[in-house]
Amino acid sequence: MISEKTVERLSLYRRILCQLRAEGRESILSHELAALLHGKAAQVRRDFMQLGYSGVPNSGYNVRRLIESISDLLDSPRMQGAALVGLGHLGLAILSHFSGRWRQLAIRAAFDTDPAKVNRTHHGCRCYAMDDLAPVVREQNIDIGVIAVPAEQAQGVAEALCRAGISGILNFAPVRLRLPDTVYVDTVDLTMSLEKVAYFARQRVSARHQANTAV
Amino acid sequence: MISEKTVERLSLYRRILCQLRAEGRESILSHELAALLHGKAAQVRRDFMQLGYSGVPNSGYNVRRLIESISDLLDSPRMQGAALVGLGHLGLAILSHFSGRWRQLAIRAAFDTDPAKVNRTHHGCRCYAMDDLAPVVREQNIDIGVIAVPAEQAQGVAEALCRAGISGILNFAPVRLRLPDTVYVDTVDLTMSLEKVAYFARQRVSARHQANTAV
DNA sequence: GGGTGTGAACGGATTCACAGCA
DNA sequence: TGCTGTGAATCCGTTCACACCC
Numbered sequence: 001m002i003s004e005k006t007v008e009r010l011s012l013y014r015r016i017l018c019q020l021r022a023e024g025r026e027s028i029l030s031h032e033l034a035a036l037l038h039g040k041a042a043q044v045r046r047d048f049m050q051l052g053y054s055g056v057p058n059s060g061y062n063v064r065r066l067i068e069s070i071s072d073l074l075d076s077p078r079m080q081g082a083a084l085v086g087l088g089h090l091g092l093a094i095l096s097h098f099s100g101r102w103r104q105l106a107i108r109a110a111f112d113t114d115p116a117k118v119n120r121t122h123h124g125c126r127c128y129a130m131d132d133l134a135p136v137v138r139e140q141n142i143d144i145g146v147i148a149v150p151a152e153q154a155q156g157v158a159e160a161l162c163r164a165g166i167s168g169i170l171n172f173a174p175v176r177l178r179l180p181d182t183v184y185v186d187t188v189d190l191t192m193s194l195e196k197v198a199y200f201a202r203q204r205v206s207a208r209h210q211a212n213t214a215v
Numbered sequence: 216m217i218s219e220k221t222v223e224r225l226s227l228y229r230r231i232l233c234q235l236r237a238e239g240r241e242s243i244l245s246h247e248l249a250a251l252l253h254g255k256a257a258q259v260r261r262d263f264m265q266l267g268y269s270g271v272p273n274s275g276y277n278v279r280r281l282i283e284s285i286s287d288l289l290d291s292p293r294m295q296g297a298a299l300v301g302l303g304h305l306g307l308a309i310l311s312h313f314s315g316r317w318r319q320l321a322i323r324a325a326f327d328t329d330p331a332k333v334n335r336t337h338h339g340c341r342c343y344a345m346d347d348l349a350p351v352v353r354e355q356n357i358d359i360g361v362i363a364v365p366a367e368q369a370q371g372v373a374e375a376l377c378r379a380g381i382s383g384i385l386n387f388a389p390v391r392l393r394l395p396d397t398v399y400v401d402t403v404d405l406t407m408s409l410e411k412v413a414y415f416a417r418q419r420v421s422a423r424h425q426a427n428t429a430v
Numbered sequence: 431g432g433g434t435g436t437g438a439a440c441g442g443a444t445t446c447a448c449a450g451c452a
Numbered sequence: 453t454g455c456t457g458t459g460a461a462t463c464c465g466t467t468c469a470c471a472c473c474c
């Protein structure tokens with residue numbers, strides 16, 4: 001019902017709104033929020049329309065209520081747990097990034113094949129052996145998997161997570177996962193992102209050069 | 216001229232094609248490639264059309280030539296260099312991910328404020344103090360910046376990179392950077408990605424449940 | 431026959447533009 | 453007056469469908 005793009009923006013709105021609230025701001029206009037997001041005011045209004053939250057003409061949106069409204073949509077009524085597989089640098093980065101920040105969504109367990117990491121706590125999160133994946137996922141009521149293992153192992157790990165009953169995966173391995181479409185998959189591909197930046201950076205350079213010579 | 220989405224896919228095509236080449240595969244049909252990408256054949260053909268590379272009816276595309284053709288577009292004729300700012304777990308993850316993998320695009324220098332990291336080599340990459348950013352960027356002919364610092368410092372780092380003359384930024388900090396539009400910016404937002412997965416994972420669960428009860 | 435290349439149709443997301451309201 | 457909510461228009465990416473070629 002609500003589109004992927006809209007959900008992404010709602011997540012960003014919420015983050016910005018929380019900052020504003022912390023600064024004591026009580027209300028905000030659509031075009032102010034748009035400016036902060038590099039978007040257009042109409043888009044902001046349409047997103048909130050989908051949310052079902054209404055603002056007030058001339059005084060805008062109430063920051064606190066808007067945050068609540070977005071949270072009603074984005075957060076699960078019951079706690080959602082995530083499992084992280086792979087405790088290399090990337091896994092550790094993810095762990096420290098998410099450690100203890102959200103109440104409604106937390107990484108509850110980590111998994112790795114390295115015996116030196118297993119049965120220890122990293123950034124406040126216990127690391128288990130891969131064999132324990134299914135039981136731990138079930139016991140801790142985990143329904144999201146985060147994959148931070150090398151490309152070769154990603155497909156296997158993804159399948160194991162699915163068998164354990166997970167319903168969403170955030171994948172950092174540079175592979176297109178083949179999974180039943182009962183699970184939602186989002187892949188963050190660092191290589192692709194860097195190549196994209198490299199390409200468009202070059203375009204900007206030549207555009208700049210062109211503009212200079214055109215004058 | 217060529218869209219962002221298309222560039223993303225070209226990057227993925229190339230990776231898959233390189234694997235195929237390594238396996239000794241000489242040619243491939245549009246619908247085979249589409250299947251590997253979870254896309255449609257028409258899309259693949261259209262992407263290659265934009266590239267200006269033509270296949271042959273009934274025998275498809277020559278793998279080696281196609282890779283060359285994509286590389287002509289994506290890779291810079293002269294080497295492109297990148298600078299990484301922030302050597303926390305995320306920075307190290309990025310460094311090890313990209314270390315020595317590409318000839319046309321490499322991370323040439325890293326920067327951090329921590330004196331324990333400065334003037335040492337990490338994953339084959341020298342770490343400099345932040346003060347050296349501008350001179351090193353200029354000397355090493357770097358035109359891409361990768362930001363892997365905490366949110367609070369990201370804007371400042373981004374501005375410093377711009378002043379040093381960079382033309383593209385890959386940003387991992389959860390902030391919308393405000394920069395002149397002469398630089399291309401792509402932000403990879405882990406928090407947003409995870410929240411998105413969490414949301415759609417929930418939707419899948421209820422969809423599954425609905426399907427079960429509907430029968 | 432079974433591919434490719436591509437104009438045309440489609441669909442979803444964004445933006446415009448304006449009615450309605452404080 | 454200056455904002456919000458929203459139908460209508462527009463834009464852009466994707467997909468269809470078919471002419472053309474091996």
